[in-house]
Amino acid sequence: MTDLESQVSAARREVSADTISMSVSELTNLYKEGILIIRPEFQRLFRWSTEQKSRLVESILLGIPIPSIFVAQDSGGKWELVDGLQRVSTLLQLQGLLPSSGTPNGPLELTATTYLPDLEGRSWGAAGKRGLSDAQMLDIRLARLDLRVIKRSSDPKAKFDLFQRLNSYGSTLTPQEIRTALIAGVNSDVLTWIHKLSQHESFVQSLSLGDRLLDEQFDLELVLRFLMLHNRELKGKRGGLGDFPTKLDNWVIDFAEKFPAGAKLLESTFMQTFDAIDQAGSESVFRKWDDGKNSFRGGFSSTSFECIALGIAFHVANGSSFRDDVIGAAKELWSKIIPEELGTVTGLATGDRFAKTIPIGRKLMSRK
Known part of the structure; x- marks a missing residue:
């Protein structure tokens, strides 16, 4: 057997999958019975517009094939949705079964589409002209979907890689949204724990992120960056952080x-760090200091976060003293350190930026 054949054979063992054809009605019943799982954390990813949802319904009524839906089998045999959230959630919302679809159990109200302009204002089960007919609802319920079931014997890392690839073909999901989905697939308790950290009051107050960044789960990514980097040994080219997303x-x-394992200590470091920042200056700390205007200006600064939050956390994790004049440190960062030592980090790859900001932050935040 050649090396390539051996690699193919080994990789196939890592991902074991079946293809199943199933009606919308059968898939809906699996959801109602708790066998098909859409985790609450995923609801933030359900971002299709009414027009996009209506086009899916149009496709089903016209018999246009729908792309395959991927699910991963958990240790108990249940199916966790891996790819196809928008399609499955739309079908559930259409039937009034998606808890977060506006009013409780309220069905989707469709809009006009290219080939079916009379879909405008129609909904599932409504009487008269406002409702889909019994025949149309039956057509939707009996429409067939292809499901790819990734068996529970598959390697979790292989599931993650598969999800990344599926969502690189024209998807609008951010890397963190993809990452969130697979964290839940490996261990949903971890995702719950990360959400708890992201909602810690002093963390929320100090970041003061806008709605767009929150929708894209940037707060969760900052939590993960913090946990991974605050006490990491930086060595080699780019501090060993080249291709940082991977x-x-x-x-x-x-x-x-x-x-x-290790979560209790990480949580303690996280809480101590942001409680200290909140007491010292809250949301001003992660903004740019303008000497000319004598004020903090602009939105959230990743550079400030990496220097100050990770700098404090390094000392918390190692039991060393850190300076408590956080506002003074933030001013010094922008007035002196960035112009003299750091220079511009705009446009640098993430790993290259970390290789510069993290050591500076550890030095800046040490008690002098």
Whole structure:
């Protein structure tokens, strides 16, 4: 057997999958019975517009094939949705079964589409002209979907890689949204724990992120960056952080597989760091200091976060003293350190930026 054949054989053992044809009605029943699982954390990813949802219904009524839906079998045999959230959630919302679809159990009200302009204002089960007919609802319920079932014997890292690839073909999901989905697939308790950290009051207050960044789960990514980097030994080119998104993916999947090992200490460091920042200056700390205007200006600054939050956390984790004049440190960062030592980090790859900001932050935040 050649090396390539051996590699193909080994990789196939890592991902074991079946293809199943199933009606919308059968899939709906699996959801109602709790066999098909859409985790609450995933609801933040359900971002289709009414027009996009209506086009899916149009496709089904016209018999246009729908792309395959991927699910991963958990240790108990249940199916966790891996790819197809928008399609499955739309079908559930259409039937009034999606808890977060506006009013409780309220069905989707469709809009006009290219080929079916009379879909405008129609909904599932409504009487008269506002409702889909019994025949149309039956057509939707009996429409067939292809499901790819990733068996529970598959390697979790292989599931993660598959999900990344599926969502690289024209998807609008951010890397963190993809990462969130697979964390839940490996160990849903980890995702619950990360959400708890992201909602810690002093963390929320100090970041003061806008709605767009919250929708894209940037707060969760900052939590993961903090956990991975605050006490990390930086060595080699780029501090060993080249291709950082992949490094973060690998770190978080390894952490999820070992959870709760190490979580208690990480949580303590996280809480102590942001409580100290909140007491010292809250949301001003992660903004740019303008000497000319004598004020903090602009939105959230990743550079400030990496220097100050990770700098404090390094000393918390190692039991060393850190300076408590956080506002003074933030001013010094922008007035002196960035112009003299750091220079511009705009446009640098993430790993290259970390290789500069993290050591500076550890030095800046040490008690002098």
